[in-house]
Amino acid sequence: MIHSHASSFAGLPVLPFTPGMTLPEDPSAVAWRLEVENSEAGPKEFTGLVRAMLDEVPHESVRAVVVGEWGEAYDRTLPVDLLVDAARRWPHLRAVFLADLLSEQCEISWLSHDDVTPLLAACPALEVLWIRGADGLELTPVRHTGLRELRIESGGLPGEVVRAVGACDLPQLRRLDLWLGCEDYYGDSTVQDLATILAGSNLPALRHLALCNAENADAVTAAVASAPVVGRLEVLDLSMGVLTDEGGAALLAGQPLTHLRRLDLHHHYLSEETAAAVVAALPGVQVDVSDPQEPEDYDGTIYRYTAVGE
Structure with missing residues (x-):
């Protein structure tokens, strides 16, 4: 669950824009937050807010x-076209976070998106793009020479989006975070969908890879254990998912990970023995095996859950 808005973004403190407000002495020293207070507001209110800014x-x-909230986020797609038009007038725009909403505003899997490709096309100098939610999210493979960080948070990430990310040519991308999620929330991505990302041929600068919140974490981890891209990483993040001893064993049997600076496995279903074995195998690496989870038994059926679902 997500219970707090971003207080900083892209290294800048977040400041809500309000029409008629007194601007800070240096308007370039903040990340501007655009949000209508009324969750049931119509499109005119958010349009008016953007135009006022x-x-x-x-x-x-x-x-x-x-x-932030653009009005009935669960039922009205985020107006990317409006942001694209605005971005063309912001020549130094370097970072965008789409849909920084809390769970009580709209569950992550209800956030309604559209094709974000036009935003990338309109902003060749964009360096950071974060997206929360994946319902209706579309991406056409593109070449973008500015992007350094891409983050898609979801309760369920469609396979077609994962494949599109892998098919993009992103020569400067250093960090990629994908919250893969689970099938109940339309996360139908498979290990095969990750193949191009794990090969790393389109991501020569990648140093931080996060494949998080995965219901199929064991399969993802087994694929990562032999993936070519891992050899150039500094940080590998497989946290927040349903990682069991099966995935832990695959990690231990795979390629050496001693070159990593950090391995993040927090929120997992590893036994104490397997978690300890992973830590012991990587003495020079910061290994996070915090927040161990226990399976839940309902009438003989075992359930394991990702950290973020609905």
């Missing part, structure tokens, strides 16, 4: 934008 905040000072 275009009128009142110097265009050249906008470095980062965080989009």
Whole structure:
């Protein structure tokens, strides 16, 4: 569950924009948050907010934008076209966070998205793109030479989006975070969908890979254990998922991971013995095996859950 908004983004403190507000002395030193207070607001209210920001905040000072509630986020797609038009007037825009909403505002798997490809096309200098939610999310494979960090948080990430990410040519991307989620929330991605990402041919600069919140964490971990991209990583994050001793054994039997700076496995279903074995095998690596989970037994059926679902 997500219970707090981003207080900082892309290294900048987040400041909500309000029409008529007194601007900070340096408007470029904040990440501007765009959000309508009324969750049932119509599209005109959010459009008016964006237009007011275009009128009142110097265009050249906008470095980062965080989009919060745009009005009935569960039923109305995030207006990417509106942001694309605005972004063309923000020449120094470097970071965008789409849908920084809390669970009480809208469950992550209900957030309604659209095709984000036009945003990438309109912002060749964009360096950071975060997206929360994946319902309706679309991406057409593109070449983008500016992007350094891509993060998609979801309760269930469609396989077609995972494949599209892998098919993108992102020569400067250093960090990739994908929350794969589970099938109950439309997360139908498979290990095969990850093949191009794990090969790493389109991601020569990648140093931080997170394949998180995965219901099929054991299968993902087994694929990662022999993936070519792992050899160039500094951080490998397989946290928040349903990782059991099967996945732990695959990790221990796979390629050496002693070159990593950090291995994140928190929120897992590893036994104490397997967790200890992973830590012992990587003496120079920061290994996080915190937050162990216990399976739940309902009438003889065992259930294990990802950290973020609905």
